[in-house]
Amino acid sequence: MNRGLIFILGLLLFSSLVAVASTYGAVSEEEARNRFTSLGCTSCHRPGGVARSWDEIISNLRSWGRQYQDIDEAVSNEVIYLGNIRFNSFDELMAQMQRNVGASDSDMAMLKEFFQAVFRGEVADTPVADDGGQGGMGIPMNMDTTSIVLAVVVIVIVVVAIAYIRTSSSK
Numbered sequence: 560m561n562r563g564l565i566f567i568l569g570l571l572l573f574s575s576l577v578a579v580a581s582t583y584g585a586v587s588e589e590e591a592r593n594r595f596t597s598l599g600c601t602s603c604h605r606p607g608g609v610a611r612s613w614d615e616i617i618s619n620l621r622s623w624g625r626q627y628q629d630i631d632e633a634v635s636n637e638v639i640y641l642g643n644i645r646f647n648s649f650d651e652l653m654a655q656m657q658r659n660v661g662a663s664d665s666d667m668a669m670l671k672e673f674f675q676a677v678f679r680g681e682v683a684d685t686p687v688a689d690d691g692g693q694g695g696m697g698i699p700m701n702m703d704t705t706s707i708v709l710a711v712v713v714i715v716i717v718v719v720a721i722a723y724i725r726t727s728s729s730k
């Protein structure tokens with residue numbers, strides 16, 4: 560095998576690994592939202608309820624991510640619980656929410672991870688939300704579209720590799 564071929568095969572293997580790694584373990588908004596509902600967070604967090612709805616929580620986290628470096632700072636500045644209670648950190652806020660519904664640590668772990676990912680801007684805004692479609696260029700990016708994009712990248716590399724092999728072997 561010539562060196563160029565080895566290089567291209569290495570690139571192909573690497574990009575497939577990246578594709579697998581980036582989809583593996585990522586929580587989708589649908590899963591997180593279902594967990595939120597099944598844990599009973601929606602007894603307060605719903606339209607017309609005593610606390611912000613899921614959509615409002617998500618859009619808050621998104622805009623805090625643009626405003627603040629640190630999620631703890633955002634929570635301590637922005638969240639006021641029951642009129643006057645403030646939290647020093649995101650963990651403190653989530654511990655209170657956990658007590659509100661009596662959820663286990665493992666039930667909460669996935670939701671906490673998801674909220675932090677939203678804060679970091681890692682969760683794409685889906686245009687179905689009534690937020691005036693802030694999704695980048697109106698393209699509905701979610702985990703599924705990400706996988707499709709990565710699959711296309713892998714296919715392009717394969718095609719380039721085949722073309723390369725054909726030209727180099729015809730020399």
Ligand code: HEC
Nearest residue numbers: 598600603609610611616619638639640641656657659660
């Ligand atoms: C007893 C009512 C109640 C329950 C149950 C409850 N919360 Fe809350 N939560 C509140 C209130 C009140 C606030 C203060 C800010 C607000 O109104 O959203 C709050 C704030 C939050 C915030 C900050 C949102 C923001 O935009 O300010 C998050 C995130 C949150 N809760 C998550 C949860 C999760 C996850 C659960 C379920 C495990 C849960 N909450 C259960 C009452 C509740």
